[in-house]
Amino acid sequence: MTTHTNPSTSLDPDNTTFKFPSHYSFPPFFTLQPVHTTRTSQLHSWSRLIQSYCQHHHLWTLSLTDALPSPLFTNTHLSRSLSLRDAREIISWMTTSEAGRRAEWTSPTSSTSSTSSTSTTSGDREDQKTRCYIFWRRPEEWASVIEEWVDRTGQKGSVLTLYEIVESESTRKEEFWGMERGLLERCLRVLVKGGRAQVFGREGSEGVKFF
């Protein structure tokens, strides 16, 4: 019933259609509910949907203005779509600990390299909140996924470039393939902090060694 042509899935590695949950065909789902308990349940459902959608399409960040007309936030069958304000509220809720911090706002000026500061959350200005990370896995979780891969492929002790980890053919089938630089650096920082990896080299051509 729901076959969606998706403008943002040109990067989609496997061209399978995403199966939307049943909430997606429920018109009021696209209106944030005024009653608190209902709304909380709705926010949980949206959070799950956004995460699985991003996971399916391998999206690391969402730009709200771009994503609003996409099938994620717009159901053309029902002619219902989420408003920018509601989408912002959902993402903001996802950044809270109640929602497991499954999203994080990125400042509009931050390119992938400027995420080296520990906190990339922008100021409180609403209009700045247009772009965000969606953590269908938290950086800590990604760190262990990468570590597991290093372990599995017997590359402990050898030096890898960041390019090798997320862009080379050898990791084409891994879940973290194509990860944004900024996010990758954060994951590696987790490993460095835990004493399980070391990053060296100049910015732009860093190498990383796993222990």
Next chain:
Amino acid sequence: MDRPRRTPGLSSLTSSRIASSQYASHGASLRSQNAQSLSTQLEVFQSLLHNFAVVHAKDIRANPAFRAEFARMCSALGVDFLASSHHRGKGKDGASGSIWAQILGSDVNDFYFNLGVLIVEECRATRAENGGLISVAEIRQRIQRGRRIGGGMEVSDDDITRAVDSLAPLGSCFSIMKIGHRSLIRSVPKELNTDQCTVLEAIQVLGYVTVSMLQINLDWERPRAYAVIQDLMSDSLVWVDTQAGENEYWSPASISGALGGPG
């Protein structure tokens, strides 16, 4: 008419007393005979039922339709098989009391209590979304989908009704209510008034309602329709959709029904 039997004088009193006492004793013996034959019949029947259940134990356990028929037969005969496995030793030496337990391997009780626990879990999990009112059919789907160990359970609507009934002693306000032609499980203590029921019924038929639809079709004043909707909304029993011109109010029960996809 019955002049020959009527004896004049005082003796008639004693003779009538004798007659009535004889009637009584004869009646009593008839009654006891009756009771005896009935109890024999019952024993025969119980053993037959026992045999039947032993032979078909697997079907009873595995096939929900069969189980429902069996349960219906039992209840028609006044055999409460939820209770009968409970009153152990009710029979001569405990044998007849727990036949159900013997037959079904694990207690039938356990089956329904387990199912009851699953139902409580599902009701609680979805309460914020649907205000504690969930259709029996949806519960069944959710249980059959079963993300838990052991996978989905094959259950029928009848099983679910029975399981909900078996929760009654807990006094936990779990009950089955009917709106329109659908059975719903209510897991909140709140009673719905007639207006609210009417609106929910209308939503069930039409898919959604608006305030003006209620005004026109039910001949309600606007404030009345509005108040009922607000009440339902504050209990999470309806969700509002503001993108359709006039606000539409939908029942969250149709979330699962609309597409029916798993997940």
